[in-house]
Amino acid sequence: MSLTGKHILSSDLFDRGELERLFELADVLTPVARGRQVTRILEGAVMASLFFEASTRTRLSCEAAFMRLGGGVTTTTGAEIMSIAKGESLADTSRVVSGYCDLIVMRHPEEAAVHEFAAATNIPVINGGNGAGEHPTQALLDMFALHREFTRTGVTLDGRRIALVGDLRHGRTVHSLMRLVTLYEDLTIVCVAPEPLGMPVHLLELAESRGHTVELSDQPEIGLKDADLVYATRLQTERFADRPMPYSDAFRIDKALVSRVCREDAVIMHPLPRDGRPGSNDLATDLNDDPRLAVFRQTDAGIPMRMALFSSVLGVADAVPDSLRPAAWYRPDYTGPHDAPFYKNIAT
């Protein structure tokens, strides 16, 4: 399958072969993402960045990735685009903007909007998040980060024990991850959540139908044990405003818990943002200097993965390697003060 010219609306689009081709390209592009090399492969191309709903993180990452490839970006966000489109169909907006650009990245609060948008244009549309639906570029960057975490020691993801923790019912990120991670083989997937916030049954069934072992737990103290990967998400206390919370603060993943129950070589991920305030049932910031915490390596993976996706969709993937040249400006060896313990083990 070639991705050239495709809309990227769902993570269902990818099989393992396609994932691995994207990982290879993202590896080649990592020095560009880190400001060590330059490519101008998309010089002259224009991306339209249409965020009907605010999302600084995804938007900035996609825009930076497209610019790193040499392209230009024109942006509109939130209130502005919503107000002036009064009465205009999404199909018209889509077709009009398509005349301005070569690629569209959009986010919209309504799940159906991105599909209406894509149906009205031949220009590739990348789903940057559609309501409670999908967020395929986040799923891809999560998989690329996972792939890097496990291959750095010469092994693969196959056969690993994976703990998914937190609100597994409402998170589109963890749902997309379930679809992609189960493309690997022989996993044990431990879903760790308070009972009312468990993983949807159809996703558990998907995992089992692909030959994986599924376990359920409502206690992190038990569920995180022996996991190679802990993928944490936030428990949103406010969902239970008027009722007693159906869980204790055991779902706070902090230094104490990790020290007690996690493997020495575990990998801890989280899609971010995490609630760093005291008392939040989320991944705690006291883990920042623990090399097992992979959340910043994970977010960093978004740039090379999105570059890989954009260059594949625009049909220039094969030409990327020959387009690279050294960058001349200063870039620190490590992006953040806590990066070193991990990166010392791999080539950057």
Add this chain to the structure above:
Amino acid sequence: MSLTGKHILSSDLFDRGELERLFELADVLTPVARGRQVTRILEGAVMASLFFEASTRTRLSCEAAFMRLGGGVTTTTGAEIMSIAKGESLADTSRVVSGYCDLIVMRHPEEAAVHEFAAATNIPVINGGNGAGEHPTQALLDMFALHREFTRTGVTLDGRRIALVGDLRHGRTVHSLMRLVTLYEDLTIVCVAPEPLGMPVHLLELAESRGHTVELSDQPEIGLKDADLVYATRLQTERFADRPMPYSDAFRIDKALVSRVCREDAVIMHPLPRDGRPGSNDLATDLNDDPRLAVFRQTDAGIPMRMALFSSVLGVADAVPDSLRPAAWYRPDYTGPHDAPFYKNIAT
């Protein structure tokens, strides 16, 4: 007349010769607009995009056009720019921003603002819409689209029958069009509007003074007959909130009406956005697969025309042809799913 260094505040600036020079340049730049060729003629130049009033459409089109020429764009919109300029004169804002850039595109809700702005700087200011005033780049793209529609079959606009339909009293777009289209010869211009929303008399007189025939009608069923061009605009029902509407829903231009009364080779245009909701008195979306509907070809014309204008104002028009090189990325043959029936007839 050379456009180099000129402010572009009104469509009155252009005569037919200047229009045709811009059309020629826009033709040369069309492959760049469509992602088939690349130019970097304005590499290093900076455009300031100052939208004191929101306008995603015009803003994104201007920004994409400038980036397609190789330049960079810095943008500010709406609330942000208005709040911090508290107490500062427009003249100061203009002169300050002029020190940052080589070209300013601005939109402002007050008609006089763009003139104050232009008076305070030697950097070219492009009017992106000033209240009820003018919108010259929209008028230019309309004319370029018209020119392309009529010349694709080897004829020109001269001698044609043109129906302008809808609210002809309040639309700055259709007023600017009147000024430019009457630079051609021997037209029959049919103004089709409910009586209270008719074309201003001074524009009717302008058309007659330039030797054209003017006809008035308040019935689309009659007014659209035999027209080579139908230029539709929205009837804003809300203007008559408390009174009975002075017209029927005959002003809905839909498939049924077009089938009954329009020529087989008519061209149907509209400045967009159009109100696509049921019951709107506007151009209907059920015409989308009718090749006579030129609205997307029309909006697409904005990129090459704005590129032609910017490169003329910045004095690089003559150097454009030698600056072109092929683009390497994927771009669909047709931007939208309904484009093909028209484009099969002409070189893209």
Add this chain to the structure above:
Amino acid sequence: MSLTGKHILSSDLFDRGELERLFELADVLTPVARGRQVTRILEGAVMASLFFEASTRTRLSCEAAFMRLGGGVTTTTGAEIMSIAKGESLADTSRVVSGYCDLIVMRHPEEAAVHEFAAATNIPVINGGNGAGEHPTQALLDMFALHREFTRTGVTLDGRRIALVGDLRHGRTVHSLMRLVTLYEDLTIVCVAPEPLGMPVHLLELAESRGHTVELSDQPEIGLKDADLVYATRLQTERFADRPMPYSDAFRIDKALVSRVCREDAVIMHPLPRDGRPGSNDLATDLNDDPRLAVFRQTDAGIPMRMALFSSVLGVADAVPDSLRPAAWYRPDYTGPHDAPFYKNIAT
């Protein structure tokens, strides 16, 4: 000292030697800032422009400067970034965005925020204004403008008489200027302010400890006399809403006052924006055609100075001169209609 890789949070970072190296580089880059030359020294680099608080002026100037160096810019402002960061620590936001870019320019309403931000990343952070704190790039551009004003006639700033006028208590701009201007020698600094709005004592002491003469006055009519430089700032009437204003309108610096008391070759500066409305106690617009008014030369100085700073921080300063090539597009000889009387004396 090398600026490569440094955070630029305070103007205290600079000594006179560093200032003069930046002036030299800014001189080299002035033709790029004025659209006469092009450099692509930062082609492929990305700047993140994070304005938690609106600031069109500083933001557009920084973005244009980075683009003039060849880099790309991704931007977020105000409401958008503040709302989605709910619960996330500034440290997380900083580290995440650092994975997207090579340089961060940020403004934040809270003084401590920029320090938290910088502590969480190795990517250089430029303070674009932190509440009542500092605004070092404004201080640098002020100093570069001052340097240019005085060296154009072959002399330096040393030994000059400088009048600082207006609200000297609350303005971070004038505080930063005090820190930098006192790096020069043998100045007479006249602080002209109503008594309750005087310069903070520790800054007066700083000036005296560096060997300068300090004088105080509450009457512009006297304080401006014989000054080589008049640096005006706005008196904010609204601070005294419920009390009688502790000063007359003598603090309006207009043509009449300047004609009466200022030297023929005085230089009049102001950080802008100025309140141009009738009755404001600010620098008046009736001075616009007086060549002593340096405010637009001052704001223009922001582009080359910010280019000099960015290229120094990113370690490419030495490579700048060889990277220059001529620009081909139109650029007026003078940016504003009142520029000529000054610029006729110096090479542009």
